[in-house]
Amino acid sequence: MTNFEKFLDKNSVFKNISVLSPHYIPKILPYREKQIEEIMSYIAPTLKNQKSRNILIYGKTGTGKTCSVKKIMEEFEKIQSNARMHYLNCRVYNSKYRVLQKVMKDYWPELEKAGFGLPFIYEKLLETLKQQRYLIVVLDEIDMVKDLDDLIYTLTRANDESGTGGLSIMGISNKLSFKENLDPRSKSSLNEVEIVFQPYTTEQLQKILEQRVEEGFQHNAVKQSAVNLAAALTAQENGDARYALKLLMRAGEIADEKKKNFVDDSDVEEARKRVETDIIAETINTLPEMHKITLHAIAKLSLNGSKYARLDGMAEGFLMSGEVYEEYERCCRQLRKKPRSLRWYKEYLNDLEMLGLVITTPSSKGIRGQTTLIKLGHEPEIVYKITNTSFFC
């Protein structure tokens, strides 16, 4: 069923499917009242013309960080003041220059055109601050900024130099580790306040899902047991609320496809498989070409079985590094690409293992010499299909 038909179908279990989207901001954010309250208390001074402290927000994906901040921004904008919040995703604005330009563009329309030097934009920043303005720059996925040290230094310096007004940073990150390779000075100034978002528990996920079901699905279209299952499966995985919502959405789509007017456990089970393949496909498709070919070679051999399967030391389903490299070379030639050296192929393997796409283990007794045994992290048929199609699109 195509997307349009889904929305036009009168017998859909959905009432408003966008409620299940990860970008949807619900009226109430359950289990985040405390954090929202805390953040608001820290930034409230800017509404009274005082500089607020820098805040760093931590939490794994799908713990409601971005959603909470957006909620706060909605509230913040309702109040008339000299203060303003700027939300930037650092995946897009990933350098000092881009961040500064983006923020200053909101005050100085002439910056719309590209090509101004950093010093010019810095001057504009000082001017903005001298007009007694208070800015809170929200840097989502702050770890993506390449020259973060530099950016923080520039911003704190602007604060000192202007004397009036104030600029504070609200950083959001899902990695605790990114601070490690930061200059101690920028670390301490960024870290004035730290707020942690813990992953949701099964019960919390249940309540969140119930709330969205109420808004997004037809009345009684989702069985309680299906909600519970989706929550349990998610908590088992990682507690990522986005995963739970995706599960429910896919389950709804499956129910629609089957022309049922309710969603039950079996639909959620089936949705889980689809979401899993979705996730695998996404990681594979963003892989660089050579990684893909390597993975493809492994999938192909996994389907055909290892030449060395009869050796004592070979556990079921594993391949030897050498034969995989040969297959990789064959695949490259087929695609008219130059195969990379063995040394580099090993690096590809390491990367693939990091992503959980392959499982490797050192060889032991039964095999001559020392080699690596390789196995796919997922079902070979699925991986083969995904890699295969990605080469011909």
Next chain:
DNA sequence: CCTCCACAGGAAGCGCAGGAGT
């Protein structure tokens, strides 16, 4: 016990692109 196998993974260095400095 020695040698060979089948690799692992470190070090050096190369060509290139893009960014910084002037």
Next chain:
DNA sequence: ACTCCTGCGCTTCCTGTGGAGG
């Protein structure tokens, strides 16, 4: 606009290692 520098992806070379085989 120019050069200079740096980081990245990669090759080549090299030493190390655990078990098989004679």
